[in-house]
Amino acid sequence: MSDLKSNLVALKKVEVLEEVKNRAAEGEDPAKILIEAQGAMKTIGDKFQSGEFFLAELILSSVIFKGISAELKSYMGESNKQKPVAKIILVTLKGDIHDIGKDLFGDLLSARNFEVVDLGVDVDPRAVVDKVKEVKPDFLGFSALMTTTFQMMSKTAKLLEEEGLRDNLKLMVGGGVTTNQVKDMVGADFQTLDAMEGVNYCEQIVSGGN
Amino acid sequence: MAKEYMTGWERVEAAIRLTEKPDRVPIVPQLTKAAAAPFAGLTQAEACDDDEATLHGMIKCYDDFGGWDALYMDIPDSEMMQILYWQQPLGWKVPGRDIPIEYTMQVIEGEILGGDEYDRIVDEGWHKFYYEDFIFRITHLKTSDDLKKEQDKIEKLSAIANKEWGKRGVKNLCGSIDFHPFFKLNLARSLTKFTEDLYYSGDKVDRALDRMTDDMIPPLIETCKASGVKVAAFVEERASGYFYPLHVFERFWWPYTERIVNALFSEGIVTVMHLDTDWGKNLHYFKKLPKGSVVLELDSTTDIFAAKKILGGHQAFHGDLPPALQSIGTPDDIRSYTKKLIDEVGYDGGLVLGVGCEIAPDCKRENMEAFLETAKTYEFSK
Numbered sequence: 027m028s029d030l031k032s033n034l035v036a037l038k039k040v041e042v043l044e045e046v047k048n049r050a051a052e053g054e055d056p057a058k059i060l061i062e063a064q065g066a067m068k069t070i071g072d073k074f075q076s077g078e079f080f081l082a083e084l085i086l087s088s089v090i091f092k093g094i095s096a097e098l099k100s101y102m103g104e105s106n107k108q109k110p111v112a113k114i115i116l117v118t119l120k121g122d123i124h125d126i127g128k129d130l131f132g133d134l135l136s137a138r139n140f141e142v143v144d145l146g147v148d149v150d151p152r153a154v155v156d157k158v159k160e161v162k163p164d165f166l167g168f169s170a171l172m173t174t175t176f177q178m179m180s181k182t183a184k185l186l187e188e189e190g191l192r193d194n195l196k197l198m199v200g201g202g203v204t205t206n207q208v209k210d211m212v213g214a215d216f217q218t219l220d221a222m223e224g225v226n227y228c229e230q231i232v233s234g235g236n
Numbered sequence: 237m238a239k240e241y242m243t244g245w246e247r248v249e250a251a252i253r254l255t256e257k258p259d260r261v262p263i264v265p266q267l268t269k270a271a272a273a274p275f276a277g278l279t280q281a282e283a284c285d286d287d288e289a290t291l292h293g294m295i296k297c298y299d300d301f302g303g304w305d306a307l308y309m310d311i312p313d314s315e316m317m318q319i320l321y322w323q324q325p326l327g328w329k330v331p332g333r334d335i336p337i338e339y340t341m342q343v344i345e346g347e348i349l350g351g352d353e354y355d356r357i358v359d360e361g362w363h364k365f366y367y368e369d370f371i372f373r374i375t376h377l378k379t380s381d382d383l384k385k386e387q388d389k390i391e392k393l394s395a396i397a398n399k400e401w402g403k404r405g406v407k408n409l410c411g412s413i414d415f416h417p418f419f420k421l422n423l424a425r426s427l428t429k430f431t432e433d434l435y436y437s438g439d440k441v442d443r444a445l446d447r448m449t450d451d452m453i454p455p456l457i458e459t460c461k462a463s464g465v466k467v468a469a470f471v472e473e474r475a476s477g478y479f480y481p482l483h484v485f486e487r488f489w490w491p492y493t494e495r496i497v498n499a500l501f502s503e504g505i506v507t508v509m510h511l512d513t514d515w516g517k518n519l520h521y522f523k524k525l526p527k528g529s530v531v532l533e534l535d536s537t538t539d540i541f542a543a544k545k546i547l548g549g550h551q552a553f554h555g556d557l558p559p560a561l562q563s564i565g566t567p568d569d570i571r572s573y574t575k576k577l578i579d580e581v582g583y584d585g586g587l588v589l590g591v592g593c594e595i596a597p598d599c600k601r602e603n604m605e606a607f608l609e610t611a612k613t614y615e616f617s618k
Contacts, residue, residue, distance in 0.1 A: 207560055
């Protein structure tokens with residue numbers, strides 16, 4: 027395992043960012059460095075799945091990965107940018123301004139090379155539908171910390187159906203108050219309280235699963 | 237058919253202290269102002285703007301639903317009440333002031349406490365730091381006079397509340413409520429920054445937790461004694477195995493928690509722990525605390541039925557009708573879940589029937605009625 031990978035898995039923030047800075051400055055292909063970091067993030071995800079790591083380690087690794095991406099940004103030309111594996115829109119709907127879970131989920135997906143379009147919080151269903159038309163995402167994720175958002179989820183899902191936007195879109199609901207019953211009411215494809223479970227679902231769908 | 241023979245408070249005491257199986261399961265639904273508002277015909281903005289009207293809204297709910305055994309809170313959980321009395325160290329967006337009138341009041345989490353301020357807490361103590369500095373960062377208050385005016389308003393409201401609830405012969409479940417030091421720091425620093433602090437500069441966090449724990453215990457004991465209710469509560473929503481591995485829990489949460497619980501219990505005070513998120517990985521630790529010293533108030537993300545198997549007969553539970561079920565379930569769903577709670581958690585005592593975290597602001601009236609009716613009659617109907 028490279029120093030970058032082992033240090034990232036060990037959550038050594040200072041060491042990781044220093045190495046990335048030095049290697050990029052020395053002219054190493056930034057895409058290669060990023061792929062190494064993504065490999066480490068995959069290992070961290072696996073450790074979370076096995077119960078060795080917890081949400082805290084996902085949060086810390088996301089912070090470090092964002093630092094790596096920021097460091098490499100200025101070195102990335104069009105030729106060495108990775109093509110995203112899929113597109114996802116994330117949103118907290120009207121009536122709810124919480125974003126911690128949504129933001130973490132977005133960060134974890136970015137580290138797996140998903141293109142994440144974050145619409146933010148307190149967003150009107152119409153604005154979500156318009157963005158879906160524009161971006162044509164593979165996934166749409168509703169985040170909620172409040173039960174009062176459930177009706178907005180249903181309303182948005184209904185609008186998507188009415189506008190013929192639902193067929194090729196996987197609809198996901200997540201957040202502390204969501205349950206399978208909420209998923210069924212909304213007509214979503216997936217529900218979770220666990221950000222990494224959500225990431226795994228997206229990867230499974232991208233690789234041809236259901 | 238059997239009948240009630242205990243008072244509401246006798247029922248609560250029997251359940252939380254594990255002294256005997258009560259005549260029926262006691263009921264303490266976590267009625268907040270956000271849930272009371274729609275039941276009482278108030279908008280969320282009105283419930284935030286007029287505390288006295290909201291108090292009467294809460295009393296109306298209690299009366300309309302036929303009452304229950306103890307109160308979760310006797311005055312509305314207003315912005316000022318939460319910040320001044322529960323010491324919840326973050327700001328709020330208030331409907332009608334910061335957000336639309338139909339929204340519920342919502343927290344604003346950000347990095348309000350600097351990473352270099354832990355030592356100040358150690359040097360000054362939490363209360364001085366909080367009430368003389370921090371509180372002005374998260375409220376519209378500008379001076380200590382402003383603070384005093386808000387405290388006076390709450391005192392006046394409490395006097396009205398005491399009179400009204402006294403007429404109904406019902407009292408608060410808890411004589412005193414605070415936030416766990418770990419949760420306070422987590423909120424004040426933000427989840428991400430605090431997690432970095434735990435992993436990269438844990439010693440300074442430990443020192444602050446140590447000081448805050450020392451600061452927290454005496455007022456909890458004094459307030460419980462003054463109120464005559466020997467039950468205290470703390471809120472913790474960020475320390476479970478849902479967030480942190482056990483080595484973090486064992487270093488930064490458990491020792492301070494043991495200290496709080498043991499200090500209170502030595503004075504005869506039971507600690508109600510409001511534990512949101514999934515505590516499944518942490519439950520076995522609570523066996524180490526003296527029997528009957530704590531009540532685990534679970535929000536339905538922890539499996540309360542599994543928790544009963546681990547801790548039944550040693551600690552009591554408060555919970556846990558799921559928020560989503562209150563919001564989108566049917567009365568039959570509610571009856572079925574409530575019966576399951578009584579049969580599997582409350583069958584031998586040790587259960588205070590409540591909801592997950594708090595009554596959902598969009599809880600259907602018929603669901604609340606089904607919950608209370610089942611709770612009051614199910615055991616006698618068997």
